[in-house]
Amino acid sequence: MFVEILGARNFEKLDVGLLCIEVKSAFNLEVSFRKAVMDFGATFDANRLQYNSTQILHLLLNSGKIQNDSKAIILTDLDLFVPILTYVFGEAELNGRAAIASSHRLHNEYYGLPKNEPLLQTRTTKEIIHELGHTFGLIHCKDYMCVMHSSTYVEDIDLKKASLCISCKDKLEILDGNRLK
Amino acid sequence: MNNNNYGILVVDDEKIVRESLYKWFLEDGYRVDTAENAAEALRKLQSATFDIAFVDIKMPGMDGLELQRHLKEIDKSLTVVIITAFASVDSAVRALKDGAYDYVTKPIDPDELTHIVNNIINQKKLLTENIQLREKIDELTQFDEIVGESSQIKKVFELISTVAKTDTTVLIRGESGTGKELVARAIHAHSSRKYFPIIPVNCGAINDNLLESELFGHEKGAFTGAQYRRKGKFEMADGGSIFFDEIGCVSERLQVDLLRVLEAKQFTRVGGEQVINVDVRVICATNRDIELAVKEGKFREDLYYRLNVFTIFLPPLRERKSDIPQLANHFMKKFSQVMNKPVTQIDPEAMDVLVRYDWPGNIRELANAVERAMVVGKPPQIRKEDLPFQLININGIKPASDSIEEIEKIHILKILNQYNWNISKSAEVLDIDRATLYNKINKFNLKNR
Numbered sequence: 001m002f003v004e005i006l007g008a009r010n011f012e013k014l015d016v017g018l019l020c021i022e023v024k025s026a027f028n029l030e031v032s033f034r035k036a037v038m039d040f041g042a043t044f045d046a047n048r049l050q051y052n053s054t055q056i057l058h059l060l061l062n063s064g065k066i067q068n069d070s071k072a073i074i075l076t077d078l079d080l081f082v083p084i085l086t087y088v089f090g091e092a093e094l095n096g097r098a099a100i101a102s103s104h105r106l107h108n109e110y111y112g113l114p115k116n117e118p119l120l121q122t123r124t125t126k127e128i129i130h131e132l133g134h135t136f137g138l139i140h141c142k143d144y145m146c147v148m149h150s151s152t153y154v155e156d157i158d159l160k161k162a163s164l165c166i167s168c169k170d171k172l173e174i175l176d177g178n179r180l181k
Numbered sequence: 182m183n184n185n186n187y188g189i190l191v192v193d194d195e196k197i198v199r200e201s202l203y204k205w206f207l208e209d210g211y212r213v214d215t216a217e218n219a220a221e222a223l224r225k226l227q228s229a230t231f232d233i234a235f236v237d238i239k240m241p242g243m244d245g246l247e248l249q250r251h252l253k254e255i256d257k258s259l260t261v262v263i264i265t266a267f268a269s270v271d272s273a274v275r276a277l278k279d280g281a282y283d284y285v286t287k288p289i290d291p292d293e294l295t296h297i298v299n300n301i302i303n304q305k306k307l308l309t310e311n312i313q314l315r316e317k318i319d320e321l322t323q324f325d326e327i328v329g330e331s332s333q334i335k336k337v338f339e340l341i342s343t344v345a346k347t348d349t350t351v352l353i354r355g356e357s358g359t360g361k362e363l364v365a366r367a368i369h370a371h372s373s374r375k376y377f378p379i380i381p382v383n384c385g386a387i388n389d390n391l392l393e394s395e396l397f398g399h400e401k402g403a404f405t406g407a408q409y410r411r412k413g414k415f416e417m418a419d420g421g422s423i424f425f426d427e428i429g430c431v432s433e434r435l436q437v438d439l440l441r442v443l444e445a446k447q448f449t450r451v452g453g454e455q456v457i458n459v460d461v462r463v464i465c466a467t468n469r470d471i472e473l474a475v476k477e478g479k480f481r482e483d484l485y486y487r488l489n490v491f492t493i494f495l496p497p498l499r500e501r502k503s504d505i506p507q508l509a510n511h512f513m514k515k516f517s518q519v520m521n522k523p524v525t526q527i528d529p530e531a532m533d534v535l536v537r538y539d540w541p542g543n544i545r546e547l548a549n550a551v552e553r554a555m556v557v558g559k560p561p562q563i564r565k566e567d568l569p570f571q572l573i574n575i576n577g578i579k580p581a582s583d584s585i586e587e588i589e590k591i592h593i594l595k596i597l598n599q600y601n602w603n604i605s606k607s608a609e610v611l612d613i614d615r616a617t618l619y620n621k622i623n624k625f626n627l628k629n630r
Contacts, residue, residue, distance in 0.1 A: 048288075054201065082201040084264075086288045094207060139210040150209060152292035 219243035329504035355495030358545030377421030385427030429469035
């Protein structure tokens, strides 16, 4: 089992090497990064000026880009939504193979604040680990320091660590046959 | 409690909405189900329990407003959140008036959604806690102290349950030791005020000046030594009950104050001007002939009528002797626990002594007698010898016959025991001289045990 991060748009500002190391550290899995060319045009909602993340997940699952014995997460800067919600930072197939994370609302500039690239890197890392956690079957954690804690604001993301709490690690071991040991 | 213990039902005719919310709540760890119309929602609610229902207001067939009413009919505890578009906020407001918890507009802000669900869950947790605490209080306030099955005590139970549900002032009357305070506490414990305190005030034990401050509290500097403002018993009992024991002992001055409080439900602290409103139920008790006190002008007639709305007379123990074995066993069990002494039964001979005694001190005296027997006796049973001295000597000897001589013997022994075998005093009470008493003692072979 390994994880692939698929850089789909405007990820150049991020240190993808560091990102892979952090994700590997969280799940103790091989993590690789590659650029992926994907057309998200069909998922664009002209009324909302946002991209439907659920449809993007379907695109990914049907694209043949996910290799056997792997999980793939798209890294993009698109503004994502699911139809009933105003926005999402990312989405994942719970206990599945595909996920997406967006840096769109992780930029400080989005909130009228000065650019902060290290902070963007950290937030993106946490969001990627969070969504990947869902693909491993993890649900939201009550521990606000755990990366699996639900975040609806960037401030929530800033509060938590880029790692799983002991309880989530234990659950992951149970879910995934002691793989972490 | 895990989120998994809470169930959320999403009712919306749009598949994408159902799927999105399903996934969102699933990731939060809730037990989730969806329904695409009202009929399916009602079916699902009948076969499983849910805590929250997110209901779209606009659906073909039965709309969200009507569905909400039907859902609530099936499960009153279900919390309904209406999902609406901006255009139909008016309908959402109507839904709120119909009992919906809140409404969310499409598309929903994720943070708002999280907050609404968290608030509902927290409220449900508090409600559960509240129910558990109430059950605990109910358990703690079970009044097993009032024991008995005699017709007299059954009548008292009936009166307690009748009056407890009302806010009527109650006057409990009975001899000392008959359990007037227990009855007052039982009335309080079975009333809707039971989650608030019952504050006892022993009017006979506090002097008049102090009693005023005790009842109404005082302001700082109201009198020498009043260094701080202090709440009175009436304020402390707000929402609950106040129990005036020995109400017949209250001075005339305080009777006026009490009457005013009972009529106006407000008062001022001693040395203060601020009017304090209280919601208090008054329960009083007395062992005095209060009617006589009214006749003699020692107790205000208007206060008497104000207090004497509902009267419960507690029979003296001698009038309900059939309850004595049950009461004695009750006290034996109680003291056995308190003293950690494995006394499990009362010897039949000892029980006979207890039943035959007249108990002028009523239940209190009986409790004391059993407690004493538990202290001096040896487990596992209470024997006749363990009972207080006067009980054995007065009641322990049964007259062998109804002859004058036998009755004389028993009576002399009773008086001797009563005066601790003081020959002069006993002779005086028996109205015989000392020599005659000695002769009788010798004749009947009486011994000081």
